[in-house]
Amino acid sequence: EAGKAEASVQDTAEEVKKEEEESKPTEEVKKEEASKAESTGEVKKESEPEAASDGWVDVLGSGALKKRTKKAGSGQNLERGQQVRMKYTLMLSSGKIVDDGLEQTFQLGDGEVIEAIDLTANLAKVGEVYEAMSQSRFAYGVLGRPPHIGPNSSVLMVVEIIQAEDTPKIPDMAEVERVKIGDRKRKIGNDHFARHDYARASTNYQSACKYLDPPSYEISGEATPEVKDLQAKTWCNLALSELKNGKHDAGILAADRALQIDPKSTKALYRKGKLLQEKGELEQAEKVLKQALQIDPNSVGCKQFLKELSQKVSNQKKKQQQMYKKMLNLEEEKKEEADKGASSFGETQTSWLEGAIPTIAGSVTVGALAMAAYYGIKSLQG
Numbered sequence: 572e573a574g575k576a577e578a579s580v581q582d583t584a585e586e587v588k589k590e591e592e593e594s595k596p597t598e599e600v601k602k603e604e605a606s607k608a609e610s611t612g613e614v615k616k617e618s619e620p621e622a623a624s625d626g627w628v629d630v631l632g633s634g635a636l637k638k639r640t641k642k643a644g645s646g647q648n649l650e651r652g653q654q655v656r657m658k659y660t661l662m663l664s665s666g667k668i669v670d671d672g673l674e675q676t677f678q679l680g681d682g683e684v685i686e687a688i689d690l691t692a693n694l695a696k697v698g699e700v701y702e703a704m705s706q707s708r709f710a711y712g713v714l715g716r717p718p719h720i721g722p723n724s725s726v727l728m729v730v731e732i733i734q735a736e737d738t739p740k741i742p743d744m745a746e747v748e749r750v751k752i753g754d755r756k757r758k759i760g761n762d763h764f765a766r767h768d769y770a771r772a773s774t775n776y777q778s779a780c781k782y783l784d785p786p787s788y789e790i791s792g793e794a795t796p797e798v799k800d801l802q803a804k805t806w807c808n809l810a811l812s813e814l815k816n817g818k819h820d821a822g823i824l825a826a827d828r829a830l831q832i833d834p835k836s837t838k839a840l841y842r843k844g845k846l847l848q849e850k851g852e853l854e855q856a857e858k859v860l861k862q863a864l865q866i867d868p869n870s871v872g873c874k875q876f877l878k879e880l881s882q883k884v885s886n887q888k889k890k891q892q893q894m895y896k897k898m899l900n901l902e903e904e905k906k907e908e909a910d911k912g913a914s915s916f917g918e919t920q921t922s923w924l925e926g927a928i929p930t931i932a933g934s935v936t937v938g939a940l941a942m943a944a945y946y947g948i949k950s951l952q953g
Contacts, residue, residue, distance in 0.1 A: 627704075630690055635706045641729075644696030649735050651680035654752075655692060656734040664725045669716075678738060678752070682774040683759050685710050688730065695732050703728040714766055741782065742789045749790075750798055753782030757805045764808070769815040776809035784828070803833040810842045814849065822846045837863045837870055844876060853884045 622628045622639070630636040649655060655677055661670040677683040679692055687705035695701055707713070707723045715722040741749060760775035784794075784802040794802065806829035813822030826843035829836055840863035847856035860877040864870060 628694070630694065636687055636690060636709050637704045638691040638694060639702045640695075640699060641702060642698070642700035642731075644699030644732060646696050649679055649692055649695055649697075649732065650737075651693065652738050653679050653735045654738050655679050655732065657688075657692070658731045658733060659688070660729045662727045663720065664727065669719045669726075674733070676755070678756075678778075679735075681756075681778055682771060683756065683778075687726065687728065692730065692732065695730070697732050697735050700729065700731045703730060711766075712768075714768055716766055741785050744782075746790075746792075746794075746798065749782045749785070750801065753779045753805070754801060755779075756782065757801070757808070760805075760808060760812070764812055764815075767815075769812045772812040773809060773816055773818075776805055776812060779805050780809065780828075784832070799832055803829045803836055803839070806832065807836065807839050807842060810839065810846065814842065814846055817849075819846045819850045823850075835866050837867045837873060840866070841873055841876065844880070848880065848883075853880060853887055856880055857884055 620628050620630060620632065626639045627637045628639065630638055656674065657677075658672060658674050659670065660668060660672055662668045675684070677688075680689055682689075684692075685705075687703055687709040690709065691701065691703045704725070704727055706725050710726045711720050711724065713722050715724060720726070738752075739748070756775045756779035760772045760779060763769075763775060764772040780802070783798065783805055806825045810822045810825040810829065813819070813825060816822075823843060823846045826839045826846065829839035830843070833839070840859050844856040844859040844863070847853075847859060857877065857880045860873055860880055863873045864877060867873065
């Protein structure tokens with residue numbers, strides 16, 4: 572059945588090309604699609620879209636993602652969070668096959684597969700075989716998947732749902748089961764990181780950490796050295812992907828957790844130093860790199876980074892000193908101007924008084940002489 576479906580998808584390559592040209596969702600519709608995909612990871616069952624006359628279901632109502640059942644399954648639709656095993660073939664709109672009959676297990680709705688599969692599998696049942704046509708934004712987007720899938724490429728898929736099981740709660744899992752799921756998510760995160768999709772890489776690293784390094788209240792017992800190594804690696808990878816995402820605080824927390832697990836991890840110290848540097852906390856970054864070199868004095872990378880940091884710290888201090896000096900000079904200039912103004916005001920007051928005193932004295936003398944003359948005349952008349 573899967574083989575027949577694959578041949579059928581070959582015939583729909585031209586349909587996808589036509590969809591690329593004719594189906595151009597508005598920005599508003601795009602936002603709604605992204606919101607559905609990111610917030611729920613599924614299409615609500617009560618609003619499940621109906622198939623058109625040709626059997627294609629327009630999953631999001633915009634033409635960006637379509638599904639057509641080739642073989643019916645049984646039971647209920649798959650549920651978000653289930654562990655799903657599928658077999659799939661993926662090809663480009665040109666008909667070129669990229670992945671041929673591969674099997675993969677993934678957790679539905681948790682970002683382990685492209686959104687085109689997460690969203691269409693949510694409408695499928697165990698045993699079902701279906702075709703899916705997806706525009707690039709629900710496949711590999713603007714980054715593509717080098718070297719076989721270029722940027723902004725639409726894809727065709729044939730998917731067979733082989734099995735689906737509910738995922739046990741973490742406290743109910745055996746360590747080996749938890750580690751298997753966590754390590755799978757870590758590797759998927761590595762794949763996304765390799766194609767520079769740092770947001771998806773972080774999503775999968777975060778999910779991996781939930782299984783590899785759950786809180787102590789969820790599990791009992793000490794992790795084995797092998798598991799601790801995986802824990803530290805995953806947290807360290809998360810620190811780097813968050814650095815690439817520009818999420819410095821989240822990256823520092825991840826690096827700190829890696830160092831709690833393995834205090835001698837120079838890789839974690841190096842990445843923490845990078846994160847601190849990006850935050851502008853150069854002196855703290857310098858301290859962290861000195862710690863790393865105490866652990867591994869021969870680390871060429873740490874030596875070079877510390878040299879660069881020390882130079883930046885020195886330059887920063889010089890700039891600060893220049894700034895403080897400039898500020899002090901400005902204050903001194905203001906004080907001098909104020910003192911000069913007060914002195915000038917005093918001189919002006921003194922000059923005024925010096926000029927005013929003779930004038931007043933002269934006026935008094937003239938007045939006295941006038942009075943004397945008046946009384947002298949009066950005495951002669953009398």
